[in-house]
Amino acid sequence: AAAVADIALGHVQLQKLVHPLRVAVNQPIWTPYQFDESFLTAEPHNWFGPEAIVLEKRFEDFTKSYKGPRDANGRIPSNQVPDEIAKPLLIEDAYWAAYANFVNDPNEQFKKQLRPIFSNQ
Structure with a gap:
């Protein structure tokens, strides 16, 4: 499961x-079914949509004036970023790390493209 959707007509x-x-059900793959939503954790943002772009742009703007420490890869540690920027991006990093486990990625090209925003992941 990765989303809750209404399907009609x-x-x-x-x-x-x-x-x-992963949801274990006794039905063919891609068959819609009802599910107890209490088992789900809703994401605070749609990481595929414009909200994610806005959050990442705010971080990009912050990095332009940032003069503090960085890791060996040049990334800014999350504890150096204001919470209103860092907290949602840490959630985004965790989402993409979990999502990668469900992608059909035989040559691992998708996983190679994933780069956590923060170094302390």
Whole structure:
């Protein structure tokens, strides 16, 4: 599971993005089914949408004036970033790390493209 959606008359509407998890059901893959949502953790932002772009842009703007320490790869540690920027981006890093476990990625090209925003992940 990665999202909760309403499906009606061939239309799909995203209700909320959820933290990826494996759901064991006795139904064919991609068959819609009802699920107890208490097992799900809703993501605070849609990491595929414009909210993520805005958050990442705020971080990019911060990095332009940042003069503090960096790791060996040039990344800024999360504890050096204001909480209102760092907290959502730490959640985003965790989302993509979990999501990568469910991607059909036989040559691992998707995982190679994933770069955590912060060095302390």
